Amino acid sequence: MKELKINPEISSYIDFSSYEGKEIELTGMIQNLRILAWGGFLILRTANYIIQTVCDKNNVSFPLETLTVEQTVKIKGLLQKATIKDKSIYPRDYEVQVREIEIISSPSVNPLPVDTTKKELNAGLDTKLDLRPLTLRHAKQRAIFKISSVIYNEFGNYLTKVGFTRICSPKIVFSGAEGGANIFKIDYFKRNAYLAQSPQFYKQMMVGVFGRVFEEAPVFRAEEHDTSRHLNEYISLDFEMMLQNGFEDLIVMETNVLRHIFDELKKQCQNEIELLEIELPSLEKIVCLKFSEVHEIVFNNFKKDFRSEKDLAPEEERLICEYAKKEWGTEFVFITHYPTEKRPFYAMSDSANPAETLSFDLLFRGIEITTGGQRLNKYEDYIAKMTKLGMNVDSFNSYLQAFKFGMPPHGGLGLGLERLTAQICKLSNVKEASLFPRDINRLEP
Amino acid sequence: MKELKINPEISSYIDFSSYEGKEIELTGMIQNLRILAWGGFLILRTANYIIQTVCDKNNVSFPLETLTVEQTVKIKGLLQKATIKDKSIYPRDYEVQVREIEIISSPSVNPLPVDTTKKELNAGLDTKLDLRPLTLRHAKQRAIFKISSVIYNEFGNYLTKVGFTRICSPKIVFSGAEGGANIFKIDYFKRNAYLAQSPQFYKQMMVGVFGRVFEEAPVFRAEEHDTSRHLNEYISLDFEMMLQNGFEDLIVMETNVLRHIFDELKKQCQNEIELLEIELPSLEKIVCLKFSEVHEIVFNNFKKDFRSEKDLAPEEERLICEYAKKEWGTEFVFITHYPTEKRPFYAMSDSANPAETLSFDLLFRGIEITTGGQRLNKYEDYIAKMTKLGMNVDSFNSYLQAFKFGMPPHGGLGLGLERLTAQICKLSNVKEASLFPRDINRLEP
Numbered sequence: 001m002k003e004l005k006i007n008p009e010i011s012s013y014i015d016f017s018s019y020e021g022k023e024i025e026l027t028g029m030i031q032n033l034r035i036l037a038w039g040g041f042l043i044l045r046t047a048n049y050i051i052q053t054v055c056d057k058n059n060v061s062f063p064l065e066t067l068t069v070e071q072t073v074k075i076k077g078l079l080q081k082a083t084i085k086d087k088s089i090y091p092r093d094y095e096v097q098v099r100e101i102e103i104i105s106s107p108s109v110n111p112l113p114v115d116t117t118k119k120e121l122n123a124g125l126d127t128k129l130d131l132r133p134l135t136l137r138h139a140k141q142r143a144i145f146k147i148s149s150v151i152y153n154e155f156g157n158y159l160t161k162v163g164f165t166r167i168c169s170p171k172i173v174f175s176g177a178e179g180g181a182n183i184f185k186i187d188y189f190k191r192n193a194y195l196a197q198s199p200q201f202y203k204q205m206m207v208g209v210f211g212r213v214f215e216e217a218p219v220f221r222a223e224e225h226d227t228s229r230h231l232n233e234y235i236s237l238d239f240e241m242m243l244q245n246g247f248e249d250l251i252v253m254e255t256n257v258l259r260h261i262f263d264e265l266k267k268q269c270q271n272e273i274e275l276l277e278i279e280l281p282s283l284e285k286i287v288c289l290k291f292s293e294v295h296e297i298v299f300n301n302f303k304k305d306f307r308s309e310k311d312l313a314p315e316e317e318r319l320i321c322e323y324a325k326k327e328w329g330t331e332f333v334f335i336t337h338y339p340t341e342k343r344p345f346y347a348m349s350d351s352a353n354p355a356e357t358l359s360f361d362l363l364f365r366g367i368e369i370t371t372g373g374q375r376l377n378k379y380e381d382y383i384a385k386m387t388k389l390g391m392n393v394d395s396f397n398s399y400l401q402a403f404k405f406g407m408p409p410h411g412g413l414g415l416g417l418e419r420l421t422a423q424i425c426k427l428s429n430v431k432e433a434s435l436f437p438r439d440i441n442r443l444e445p
Numbered sequence: 446m447k448e449l450k451i452n453p454e455i456s457s458y459i460d461f462s463s464y465e466g467k468e469i470e471l472t473g474m475i476q477n478l479r480i481l482a483w484g485g486f487l488i489l490r491t492a493n494y495i496i497q498t499v500c501d502k503n504n505v506s507f508p509l510e511t512l513t514v515e516q517t518v519k520i521k522g523l524l525q526k527a528t529i530k531d532k533s534i535y536p537r538d539y540e541v542q543v544r545e546i547e548i549i550s551s552p553s554v555n556p557l558p559v560d561t562t563k564k565e566l567n568a569g570l571d572t573k574l575d576l577r578p579l580t581l582r583h584a585k586q587r588a589i590f591k592i593s594s595v596i597y598n599e600f601g602n603y604l605t606k607v608g609f610t611r612i613c614s615p616k617i618v619f620s621g622a623e624g625g626a627n628i629f630k631i632d633y634f635k636r637n638a639y640l641a642q643s644p645q646f647y648k649q650m651m652v653g654v655f656g657r658v659f660e661e662a663p664v665f666r667a668e669e670h671d672t673s674r675h676l677n678e679y680i681s682l683d684f685e686m687m688l689q690n691g692f693e694d695l696i697v698m699e700t701n702v703l704r705h706i707f708d709e710l711k712k713q714c715q716n717e718i719e720l721l722e723i724e725l726p727s728l729e730k731i732v733c734l735k736f737s738e739v740h741e742i743v744f745n746n747f748k749k750d751f752r753s754e755k756d757l758a759p760e761e762e763r764l765i766c767e768y769a770k771k772e773w774g775t776e777f778v779f780i781t782h783y784p785t786e787k788r789p790f791y792a793m794s795d796s797a798n799p800a801e802t803l804s805f806d807l808l809f810r811g812i813e814i815t816t817g818g819q820r821l822n823k824y825e826d827y828i829a830k831m832t833k834l835g836m837n838v839d840s841f842n843s844y845l846q847a848f849k850f851g852m853p854p855h856g857g858l859g860l861g862l863e864r865l866t867a868q869i870c871k872l873s874n875v876k877e878a879s880l881f882p883r884d885i886n887r888l889e890p
Contacts, residue, residue, distance in 0.1 A: 001732060001733070001734055001738070001773070002733045002734075002735075003730055003731060003732060003733070004693055004696055004697060004700075004731040004733060005697070005731070006697070006700055006701075006704075006729075006730070006731060007697050007701075008701060010694055010697045010698055010701065013607070013608055027687070027689055027853070028656070029653070029656075029851065029853060045656070046656040046657075046687065047608040047609065047610070047655055047656030047657035047686075047687070048608040048656070070653075070850055070851035071851055072687075072851065072852075072853035072854070104853060104854065105822060105823065105851060105852065105853060105854065106851060107849060107850050107851035108823070108824040108825060108848070108849050108851075109849050109850070112850055130843075131846070132650070133650040133653055133654075133846055133847035133850055134846070134847075134850040136650075136651075136654045137653060137654050137850075141654075142654060142655065145610070145612070145654075145655075146610060148613075149610050149611040149612070152611055152613070153601065153602075153605060153611060156598065156601075157598075157602075160598055163492040163493040164492065165492070165590070165591060165594050166594040166597055166598060167590070167594070167880060168593075168597070168663070168680050168862070168879075168880060169880065169881060170663075170678055170880075170881045170882075170883055171616065171663050171665075171678060172629075172640075172665065172677070172678050172883050172888070173888070174888045174889045174890075184617075184631050184632065184633065185631070185632050186629050186630070186631050186632075186640070187629065187630050187631075188629065188888065189667070189669070189885050191888065193888055195617075195631070195640075201890075202880070202881060202890075205577070205578040205581075205890065206581075206880070208474070208515075208578055208582060209578075209581045209582050209586075209587060209590075210492055210587065210590075211473070211474075211490070211491040211492030211493070212491075212492035217662065217663065218613070218615075218616050218662065218663070220616075220617065222634070224634070232617070233615055233616060233617050235613050241492075242472070242491065242492070242517075244472055248449055249455055251449055252449060252450075252451070252452050252455045253455055255449075255451060256451075256452075256453060256455065259451075284451075285448055285451070286448060286449040286450070286451060287446060287448060288446065288447045288448070288449060289446055289447075290447075293446070328446070377550055378550060378553070379553040380553060398575075398889040398890030399890060401576070401578055401579070401890070402578035402579075403553070404552060404553050404554050405515055405552050405554070405557060405578055405579045405582075406474065406515035406516055406517065406550060406551060406552035406553075407517075407550065408472070408474060408517035408549065408550060409517070409549065409550065417613070434613075435612060435613060435614065435615075435647070435651070436614060436615045436647060437615075438615055438617050440634050443617070443618070443619045443633065443636065443638055444619045444843040445619075445646075445650070445843030445844060445846070
């Protein structure tokens, strides 16, 4: 038997201020390297920092010309104050005067296939995605995924704080929740099963248990078209809750969540925001338009006639966002009351006008990032609606039993993590906001 | 255009203390109901509380006999101090004297197929799972999943605090990471693809980017056997990190994470712990045994001879935990140095004895809850190992390129959320710790 020491230190950040003027030892990968006549600069990357180190030939005997980017090295030296302008470096108020360098591991190709040391990563989308383990090491690529990670964390943190319980619903399912043909089939011990298109059925069932639930998990859509807005696998940030005042509770709750996320991004991602030269949106007012209004506004202001359409075309989403920004100074528009015939069977219709649903999409900077709404909550209403649509009610029994057992008025929404990240970071393709995107042509890496 | 009010109130908990002696309005589902000659008790459940309300016929004219459990009702009444013993109720220091009751929705079957109001849920495992949307409403069932939710949240919170970045890796993959036949096949646009058995390849690639990464996500194992320890889909809590001192860093880090989780459970789940009558484990020392020692201890102390086995049998895991508890007073044992031939190709062998790996399992109360270890980090080592094992190196190119581009010494682990929850809650079958478990016979609900 061997007993190890419980050591909280293994967990901790380096607090650079406590090392000022003192010897420090750091291990990291070489993010960047500049060799000059007098010595050179070595930029080291780890989880917690990308720090500048200075190698003066008078102090360090190591042959600097043997160093290459993406080596892992251990250095020892003196931590001292500095004033660094390069926004990819943090902290920017310290640097290390190096005394010793030891190489821990090295790449086995030289040169690397793309240069990750330049201010911009000079590579097309396919190259970026093919060489993901390398291209993601570029400072700006890392910044995108730091932001994405904070969004994921803070969505959950906010909802937990206000009484939501996290759930984990199965991704292998007996039936699609969203209808249509865009569903992946699995061979499940010689039976047919599918990959979940959304946690819809499960989060509804769980409202009966916990009242307020959320989930952050992958969903799968077998979309055959390869666009800049679609992924075949993405992270859906979902919540579902009892309603007290109607479906507009959902819009207010989403606004609260997003405001919290933007506040936290401001606190936790200042380096990344500066580096990417982006501006966080502000959500100071909640602007709602009825679906039917959108066609009119677009027709009257842009002379484009979508009035016979039962859904919003991508161009229309862009135009209405442009209009909302100009007219009401907001980058967010909630579009409510989508036509009943375009929403899934579980959508609650407006009793005042059954052709419209108590549902909404949220558009942000020209793109839909959320779909949500109130759901049916009475068993009889499900049977009537599904029968009318010609659905096989029996095959949904294990879901419908929840309504038999009693369910409160409820609703919820799904927010696409990659779309939100892409819009915040001003990326032109949602794939750039996915670490390892899946599309009709891409399964690797 | 309609503008909604930004209303942080919609998010907030009810602070009962501020309503003491005042009128309060509550909406919830009827968790339990006791009708007596003078009136009755109505226990209301929502996200935030399971509160006792008192219906005195002198105060409330509503016909109490029309109420049933699992109805959603809105009540108005006076909040007053109380001293309640029932551990399924919280808060226990307040109750409501009801004046008005309104039924919002009702179950469409009566009686319900199982009684969720008794102290224990009197149902076998299959019934529990078949009727999940109802049985999960039982107070003790809810408690299990509240605990599970806090474990998930706090695993991420701790790691975030100490510099880890959350990643989301794809679940549709080009190849299995864990080898073997237990992998689900998907029809991916006429190509073969698989469901990820673990995020192994991706979290390793991401160590090269962020140094410390974690993921909390479903993994999929096509295990044909139906046991009390296995699920075909479960939540894997994973981290992967650069190592500075060797693979034992991982054991210390996992200990820190678990200690944090137990501290938070103590703070956040006091009601649930009392209700389930469980005791949280304490992790006061880190006990490590070499794999080879385990066989000897079990042979010498229990007269069971597993000495020729290259893996630990379930019985042996139970016995060594029993021994560790008696001998060292701990419910946790790390078993290190598993045989190289039993670990996957990416496992790092011990240079002092290449037949053993720098790897470990963590056993807790008789069951393995974690597998982890140091990984190979040199490209050449991967090629040599995979060639020796007769693997098709080319089919792993998109993964192996990460090592070509340079990778630091690193390792990580996966912790099964359902197993940890089941062991903490003393459940006899891991399926009881999964909301909607999947096994060879079960795809619904």
